Amino acid sequence: MTRTFVAPPRYLQGVGTLDDVGTHVSRLGGRALVVTDEVVADVVGESVTRSLSDAGVDYRVVTFGGECTRDEISRLTDVAQNGAVDVVVGVGGGKVVDVAKGVRSRIGGRLVTLPTIASTDAPTSGLSVVYTDDGSLAGGIVHDERPDLVLVDTAVVAAAPVRWFVSGIGDALATRFEARATRESGGWTFAGGSPSQAGVALAERCYDVLRAHGPAAVDAVRDGTVTDDVEETVEAIVLLSGLGFENGGLAAAHAVHDGIVSVGVTGPTHGEMVCFGLLTQLVLEGRSDEEIRDVARFASDIGLPVTLADIGVSPDRLGAVAEATCRDETSIDNQPGDPTPDAVTDALRTVDELGRSLE
The missing domain is CATH 3.40.50.1970 (Rossmann fold)
Incomplete structure (x- = not known):
């Protein structure tokens, strides 16, 4: 393309x-x-x-x-x-x-x-x-x-309430990994073609900024102050992530979000569900326990959900979430390996177990 x-x-x-x-x-x-x-x-x-x-x-x-x-x-x-x-x-x-x-x-x-x-x-x-x-x-x-x-x-x-800011980090955190998955799978982007080098590079930069400045920015926003960390993180959430996802692509993280929404879960924010979807994507990709735990720990430390209970999904609804995640209408087609509903179900359980181990 x-x-x-x-x-x-x-x-x-x-x-x-x-x-x-x-x-x-x-x-x-x-x-x-x-x-x-x-x-x-x-x-x-x-x-x-x-x-x-x-x-x-x-x-x-x-x-x-x-x-x-x-x-x-x-x-x-x-x-x-x-x-x-x-x-x-x-x-x-x-x-x-x-x-x-x-x-x-x-x-x-x-x-x-x-x-x-x-x-x-x-x-x-x-x-x-x-x-x-x-x-x-x-x-x-x-x-x-x-x-x-x-x-x-x-x-x-x-x-604004700090939860919205943290949610923005959760949404933006997935940008790098979804762009990487889209490029590896030969998938499509909302820009109307395959991922550009510029889009993938912006997605990578977005992640680096969030890891370097996100925690301090959350502390500052909690106090209602604007610092350099806040400025850097806001740009990552709004601009770098926006350009990164449109020009780099979405994959399993946002597909899982769609699956969670489809079963009537309304409590979590968009970014909170995307963050949980990101961890699910990393499991689907067979990433190392060290990498997944590192991302999960970062997410948990700033207040993002890392367990099924955190996002209000009961274990008996995992199958429905997984089926909805794998519908043609979602971005799951950009995920390498063509994940099946059974694979998504297993990945959701794995993330939950990992998340509970962090508590």
Whole structure:
């Protein structure tokens, strides 16, 4: 397959970048639809709208319905079209950002993503993960374009609950290993081809940054402070992981996430489930006990789940999780060795045993 590489044209990160959002949006268009939720609006909404007003941007704020569904994308698309919007601004977590991507893909124009938590790499990607009204996973929409601007205010993300930050590390931790698996299997990426050297290199760098700076960054975020470790880790979670997964590929770690979601588990975050999926992937690959234990210990020490109990999956549901993990709709096809449901079941049990041994 052809090697491809995709990326947002501009990424801005730092303390106080939120204050300049109006200036940046005004360079992209004059009529903005700001998509956010009530909680985020209470925290940063006034700062966003004031900045837009100061920059002379005509805007409308619309409240996200709570779930990224196709119906919600359609509803907000109607609002945008009625307002002749030329810039969509998604302010909030991953689901808000994914809905904003969906709206922009339907109306055209420009897109700005402004994450208020560093919990996933959604802000940089061209993928919207969609759900049903009851929260069940319903697949994904791969858009032709990436956000025109990703703007991350590290003071905002550091002020959010630390669990979201830790979850972002869990999501990003898998990027290196999934890119490696995709390359070894000759698999595909969301960029539309085989993994590029650049994508794999960014995935590797993402992992190195997380291991070097992640623990100290978690401590700083727990205290509500922004340090160099926080800046480095935020960039790894949002930018390096985003570019790494789109251009390097997803494999078993995200497939296991999909399998867990499919059986109705709703308590863990996306990154927490991906982290457990990563450990499962390493077992499937036959990695050494030393390597798997090293990753598991790192994850456990910063508060990520390493046992079935941690992610709310009972032993009697492992078969269902494994079957769903191996469906055609997941990224399991990028995993070398064509894992079977039985192999995934055994790997899930192995991870649980290893995780309990760390306690």
